[in-house]
Amino acid sequence: MISHCWTLPNAILAKAAAFLRDPFLLGIRLYWGWQFFMTGKGKLMNLDNTTSFFMDLGIPLPKLNALMAGSTECFGGLLLLIGLASRLTSIPLIFTMIVAYLTADRDKVLGIFEDSDAFVTAAPFLFMLAAVIIFIFGPGRFSADARLRLTHVS
Secondary structure (H helix, E strand, C coil), X not given: CHHHHHHHHHHHHHHHHHHHHHHHHHHHHHHXXXXXXXXXXXXXXXXXXXXXXXXXXXXXXXXXXXXXXXXXXXXXXXXXXXXXXXXXXXXXXXXXXXXXXXXXXXXXXXXXXXXXXXXXXXXHHHHHHHHHHHHHHCCCCCCHHHHCCCCCCC
């Protein structure tokens, strides 16, 4: 009896959620694609400062890594923004955010269980989460990938 009472509301909620999937993915891509772009552009436009920061963090080959991180964020952000090669693009973005976590926010990673708030409020967290969402769910119907039929849209 209880399962029967839940069937109709559950079907309505599932339909509503399915309707919101593509606008949600579009919003994630537009906002976080732009944020990645601006962050990467900032690194590239201030390459000496970024290189110095990477050097202070002990990152090997700091100039090369500053160029790679800035380019990945800048150009990956643009691709995410338009939804082109979205899943493929999300992989280096996720990797870049993992490196950012392990270098610039290492203490927050090591203290994840003692202070989980610090972990989820660290700058790389939301960037990485957005890239993971796009990797798992794809770019959605409102993307260049869908338009070019490079991704399956259900």
